[in-house]
Amino acid sequence: MDDEPMWAADHVVAPTPGSAITIPETANEFAIKGNHLTLVKGNQFDGQTKTDPHKHIHEFLEICDMFKYRDTKNEAVRLMMFPLSLTREAKTWFDELNEETIETWDELQTTFISRFFPPSPFDRLLEEIRAFSQHENESLTDAWLRMKEML
Known part of the structure; x- marks a missing residue:
């Protein structure tokens, strides 16, 4: 298992202390399928002016809807995976959000769109x-x- 490439193994995701997102208690930990992580990381949003946040959300949802996690709701998976889909300016913006200000996917989506498509x-x-x-x-x-x- 130690010799497996990072993208081939399943990874446990736990809520990050100090995160802007409040994850439902039912989703304390789950293992992300390696190919799911690869797809999300391959479609990162950087927050540049020429990038379309609506398109990013659409593509992110398409990726998330390809995978099902038995004991975890889709919304919890989206909330936990979305920060991994951000890089550079967008990741900095997310990291600077106040702690536990986002509780639902709709809140996250609205906050993201209002920031990157004012x-x-x-x-x-x-x-x-x-x-x-x-x-x-x-x-x-x-x-x-x-x-x-x-x-």
């Missing part, structure tokens, strides 16, 4: 969508594709 860009995009019109000499297909990209 209202001002959202408001700007919403205005662009509301003012959308087909450009002169633009095909309907091109206009539709442009609209889909905005959405």
